[in-house]
Amino acid sequence: MIEQFETTGFICAEEKTSYGKYEAIKPYFYDDKRKIALYNGDALNLLKRVPDKYIDLIFADPPYFGNQSGLVIKRNDGHADSFDTQKAQWAYSKSLNYQFEFHYSWLKEAQRILKEGATIWVTGTYHSIGVINVVLQDLGFKILNDIILHKRNAPPNFKGSCFRAVTETMLWAKKNTKGRTKFNYKVMKELNGGIQMKNIWEYWAEKNPFRHPATKQTIVLEYVILAGSNECDLILDPFAGSGTTGYVAQGLNRKCIMIEIDSNYCQLIKDRIEGKYGEFRRKTKTKREVQKPASQVC
């Protein structure tokens, strides 16, 4: 089954029916033209089916496990009437032991499937990112940067109980300490007006016409994918959510595999990739790309 990857670009249950001890699985959605595959299932199992050293870049926005309040907060700030902090079950609070085991399981597989020199980008809340940081180090990843995502129009702290949280941390790490890091330094510098790019990325969050409580902004994925991969590279997102990674990857002419456990979100991802919420529009371009748009067929 996995051999199909080379020809189609994805893990598809086509001619062969098994890979090793596993039965073949069919993607929920596979777009041959855009080179995007989506699997509806548990990343902890599905990642085991990807061959060693296969992936050029991983972006992951795993469950946060920090949602402790269970509150439905009433709002009087002109936005929606209330904000249900417990809507997303995957964000529910879990013990530290559980969190360590969860992150250890998927990050171990992520490390195995990354090519040498390739990188992983992991976002999290201020609770979850601490656990992820320790697990990355324990597994022997090389942490390259902590990138601060500064949302300039972040909502207020509704209760006024602490500071307004406007940032999120994204850890950028290499598979291990060996070899050269896959990093398009010059492209990022050019996108930043010829100045070396900092580890603080500021942006204005845009509203989406669909519902997912944790959709990442496309500009963040645009930077990640441009910095850590090249055209036709294969990208993987094990916690796809609303599919931002695949949506941006196809727009930047990269192949992408996504995994999402919730089938309702899978339908949303499919719709999004097919352009039902609008075609991807790139926000950044280097001078060369403005003059000569990418055209490589993958």
Ligand SMILES: C[S@@+](CC[C@H](N)C(=O)[O-])C[C@H]1O[C@@H](n2cnc3c(N)ncnc32)[C@H](O)[C@@H]1O
């Ligand atoms: C923080 S959201 C990701 C949001 C995504 N970055 C986006 O831009 O839409 C995490 C997603 O992981 C999914 N998820 C949780 N546990 C999972 C698992 N074990 N395997 C695969 N997906 C999982 C949730 O359903 C949720 O949609």
